Amino acid sequence: MNVPTNLKYTKDHEWVSIDGDIATVGITHFAQKELGDIVYVEVETLDQTLDKDEVFGTVEAVKTVSDLFLPLSGAIIEFNDALDGKPESVNTDPYGAGWMIKVKIANVDEIGSLLSSESYTELIGA
Numbered sequence: 001m002n003v004p005t006n007l008k009y010t011k012d013h014e015w016v017s018i019d020g021d022i023a024t025v026g027i028t029h030f031a032q033k034e035l036g037d038i039v040y041v042e043v044e045t046l047d048q049t050l051d052k053d054e055v056f057g058t059v060e061a062v063k064t065v066s067d068l069f070l071p072l073s074g075a076i077i078e079f080n081d082a083l084d085g086k087p088e089s090v091n092t093d094p095y096g097a098g099w100m101i102k103v104k105i106a107n108v109d110e111i112g113s114l115l116s117s118e119s120y121t122e123l124i125g126a
Contacts, residue, residue: 001126008114
């Protein structure tokens, strides 16, 4: 199971890459594998400020639709437009081309509530 050590994770299977006060967010390899073939990613919260754990969008797979939960409070400043034409990037490259949003972090103290790669690996039993 691919769980990069340079990222942070949530119990809801989102990954977070932090660069200053900007967080890039996507779903983990484990999550995309569980969902199956992803056919659509919807984020209607661009330019909105949301609290940690609020739903920021949905990901649709062939058999199901799942909510996406914001791992850190902040303003959603960018959506990965490439996913409109290639949602399968979430399956093929979840930690690269399959990223979903960028968030301007409102409360850096929340970073401490995210899981390390070791804790996330333990959570998923990998």
